[in-house]
Amino acid sequence: MKVSRRTQEERTAATRAALIEAGRKLFAEHGYAGVGTETLVRAAGISRGALYHQFGDKTELFAEVLAAVEADVARRLAAAAPAGDGGDLVAVMTRAVEAWLDACEDPEVQRIVLIDGPSVLGWVRWRAICQPHILGLIEAVLTRAAADGELRSLPIRPLAHLLLAIADEAAMYLHAADDQTTARAEIVRIVDTLVRGLTVREA
């Protein structure tokens, strides 16, 4: 009589989790193209057969890895700058940007989310995965600000896209900068100015 009697559901959950875990680490470090399936499954402690059974494709695994990273980041952001909290739009966005820049120090976010994501999955699918996470957060904040009459009358969806793009670029620019401290201060100030330009009262 075996002690290790796992249900099928548990088995799949375990291997998928192991693969996604390995993917987060390895894709972040070497990039999507830089890590082969063999390395991947070895790190996960399984065989290539399991990978291709659970995920149809290497890109499918990558998609789930991306989603996992996104979900983590969204959690962190939601904690740092809740959409429903007090404070005006500029204040909330500033806190969100700070949290985002912190999150982007993690190579997982940089490489998987910002660099390889669009190329591996295509832009549309990439954004579709971000949609329910970070993009949704931004839209929530903007919607609330619009309801409070803080925000100028602008379409939320495309505005959220452009703001997210600003945050993405800010993270990469900051990472590549020589002097992190001043670069970060400059970035935050610029973003503040940009966001302030979206509010109704300039002050």
Next chain:
Amino acid sequence: MKVSRRTQEERTAATRAALIEAGRKLFAEHGYAGVGTETLVRAAGISRGALYHQFGDKTELFAEVLAAVEADVARRLAAAAPAGDGGDLVAVMTRAVEAWLDACEDPEVQRIVLIDGPSVLGWVRWRAICQPHILGLIEAVLTRAAADGELRSLPIRPLAHLLLAIADEAAMYLHAADDQTTARAEIVRIVDTLVRGLTVREA
């Protein structure tokens, strides 16, 4: 006596041009990973040996393809919105954005510059190639606006990065949108608002 006596310089120039030409077409259509070197050299009418003689690497070829596309786009932008022309910052930027969005209808720009570029070459090298072209254009416009006292006191370099990121995202968002016409109008209005927030006088 041969009629076809080309100098070595002419030979290399011809094969490099043929490869870059083929790269622009094929990379734009199928993405970097989607086109093999064999397809590439066949389209260029040469052999793989020539490719690896001229470019050390497939990524090296891609880098030159990217630079060529960038140069083209920069030319188009400079023609549409010269940095030294009259008009205030908002007007110049609006024209530039319009021209940029037009340019980004070309799949070469989308796929090669915006999607695959960062992933294939790495973010730093990617931006380094854009630097002398489009990024330089934006910086020129901003510098002039700052000199004219139009622009709020902000660091030019990171601001240019963020504006370029806005333009990039705008292009991709527009491309993916269902209703191109309204999406474009919305995007332009948002960018206008954002840029206006950077000017000294709000109006």
Next chain:
DNA sequence: TGAAGTAACATACAATATGTATGAAACTTA
């Protein structure tokens, strides 16, 4: 002009990667 030397190119080869097919093991159900 022609012969040695160099650069450009082509072909053949080695190594590695992805995805599939086949078979075994674990689990489920009747």
Next chain:
DNA sequence: TAAGTTTCATACATATTGTATGTTACTTCA
């Protein structure tokens, strides 16, 4: 517990990159 299904592992076929070797085109110098 036995049949059936799901999960996983190994072996295989295919394709792709980069290199090594040899050949052709050009350059240079006597």
